[in-house]
Amino acid sequence: MPKIRTALAGLGTAALLTTVAVPVAAAAPAGEQAWGACASGNVCFYTGANGTGSKCSWSVADEDWTQGSIRCSWSQTTNVKSVWNRGTSSASGVAYYRWRDYNTRMGCTPQGQRGNLTGTYMLKSHRWINGACG
Template identity: 40%
Template sequence: MAPSAASASTQAAWDCPSGDLCVWTGIGGTGSRCTWSNADADWYYAPTVCSWADDQVVGSAKNSGTSSSYNWVILYMRANYTGVCYAIAQHGGTLPNLNHWFRSHRWSASGSC
C-alpha cells in the first residue's frame, strides 16, 4: 500500500488503515490526516508529503502497525530521525493530545528513541 495524505472530512475519528501510522491536525484523531505505511525521513518531501505538516502542529497520532518485527513507531520533531521524540506502541496505540511539531518517523523494535 502506498503512503498517502488525505483529508479527514469523510473519516470517523481515529480512522487509520491497518498497518499504518496516522497523524491528525486535531486532538482525538480529528481534522486533516496524513498516513504512512513506511518510515519517512522528512514529511516535507517525497516519497510522501504531509501537506499541512510544515505549517500546523500534529494534534494526535495513532500507530495501527501490525508488524511482528516492529512494535513501535517513533515520531521525531526534526528531519532525519532527530530531535525530541515520542514513541507509540502498535496495535492501535494513540497519542490523543500532542500539539507538537513533527517532521519524521520510523518503525522500531523498542520504544526507545
C-alpha cells in the same frame, strides 16, 4: 430563606453537571469514527485531538515529511495533536521526530495504540522501532 436558596443552588449544580455529561458521552462515537480513518498497517498523524482534523498516514518510515514519497502538506505549518499506530509489522512502536532525518525525538507510540499529543510542536519524520517506546 437562605437555606432554600442553598438547596436550590445545589440542585442547579447537579442539573448542570448532568447536562454537561450528556454531550461528552454523545461525542465519543464521533471520535471513534475519526480514529477509524487510519488503515491497518499505517501510522496516522492528525491535526486535531482524538484523530480529527487533517490526516497524514504512512505504511513505511519517512525521514522527511516535506520531501519524501508521501508528503504531508500541513506538516510545515500545523502542530500534530494525535497519533494512531496501526502498524502490523514486527516493530514494537513508531518514534516521531521534530525534524527531518530522525532528529529530536518527540515521542513514540506502541503498536496498536493511539492517543493525543501535547499539540505544541510540528513533526517532520518518523520510523518504526524495535524495543520499548519508553
